Amino acid sequence: MPPASPDIHARLETERLYLRCYAEGDGAWYYPMCLRNRTHLSRYEPENPAMAIESEREAEVVVRSFALQWAEGRNFFLGAFDKMTDQFVAQVHVGLVSSELPEFQVGYFVDTEHEGHGYVTEAVRAVLLFAFQDLRAFRVRLECDDTNVRSINVAERCRMVREAHLRQNRKNRDGTFSGTMIYGLLRSEFAQQDSPREPGHSGGLSRRSSGTASGTGRSLPSAGPRPE
Numbered sequence: 001m002p003p004a005s006p007d008i009h010a011r012l013e014t015e016r017l018y019l020r021c022y023a024e025g026d027g028a029w030y031y032p033m034c035l036r037n038r039t040h041l042s043r044y045e046p047e048n049p050a051m052a053i054e055s056e057r058e059a060e061v062v063v064r065s066f067a068l069q070w071a072e073g074r075n076f077f078l079g080a081f082d083k084m085t086d087q088f089v090a091q092v093h094v095g096l097v098s099s100e101l102p103e104f105q106v107g108y109f110v111d112t113e114h115e116g117h118g119y120v121t122e123a124v125r126a127v128l129l130f131a132f133q134d135l136r137a138f139r140v141r142l143e144c145d146d147t148n149v150r151s152i153n154v155a156e157r158c159r160m161v162r163e164a165h166l167r168q169n170r171k172n173r174d175g176t177f178s179g180t181m182i183y184g185l186l187r188s189e190f191a192q193q194d195s196p197r198e199p200g201h202s203g204g205l206s207r208r209s210s211g212t213a214s215g216t217g218r219s220l221p222s223a224g225p226r227p228e
């Protein structure tokens with residue numbers, strides 16, 4: 001099955017956030033964002049492109065490459081912004097793992113100044129809907145270090161299912177070992193989730209302004225026949 005190519009101008013909306021693909025000109029704020037997040041990302045995201053960007057020009061090249069990858073239908077980098085202030089709060093990435101199923105993997109980070117407000121959970125829920133609805137995902141997976149409690153909590157708040165715990169399969173830069181938690185969510189499970197909103201938390205997906213999904217319901221279009 002060829003990769004789906006959702007509208008590059010698609011804008012996902014949640015109660016507090018909007019999410020969009022990066023665009024020309026974003027390098028100007030992306031560079032200072034990378035600088036202030038270096039320490040924050042160093043433990044669990046040492047390979048994140050944000051760790052290596054050394055100038056506004058390099059940041060511009062990277063954000064433009066994110067847009068190109070979106071157009072190729074394999075990697076979708078979404079910036080999440082506060083609706084009230086337009087401030088960047090998080091990034092969520094969805095990458096194609098297998099076009100056969102299709103299966104996608106999600107990854108994310110929160111801007112260090114916005115940690116602990118539920119923004120990532122809110123953004124990831126919207127991105128799960130995007131993956132199942134727009135990208136026609138059959139499965140979405142998430143991998144994280146088994147000591148990354150904050151990331152594990154995001155996966156569990158998004159009602160992903162813990163599928164495996166690989167023990168001590170990572171050697172960290174400081175010489176210590178840690179393991180990998182693997183979470184997964186099936187299209188059928190996501191469709192059965194009655195509401196993405198948790199009582200007492202303003203993390204629900206409210207609507208989206210463009211793209212093919214309505215964003216308000218749980219009903220997903222058929223993914224079509226699956227290849228044998």
Ligand SMILES: CC(C)(COP(=O)(O)OP(=O)(O)OC[C@H]1O[C@@H](n2cnc3c(N)ncnc32)[C@H](O)[C@@H]1OP(=O)(O)O)[C@@H](O)C(=O)NCCC(=O)NCCS
Nearest residue numbers: 044108109110115116117118119120121144150151201202
């Ligand atoms: C992993 C990471 C993205 C989690 O960020 P986070 O801010 O903890 O996650 P959320 O935005 O969902 O916020 C959840 C927290 O906000 C609190 N919160 C406050 N208001 C909330 C609301 N309205 N809705 C939901 N949660 C809310 C929750 O109680 C929770 O706090 P707690 O963990 O102290 O219980 C972040 O720690 C990070 O960027 N780490 C570095 C990069 C990284 O590890 N990426 C993941 C690699 S797999």
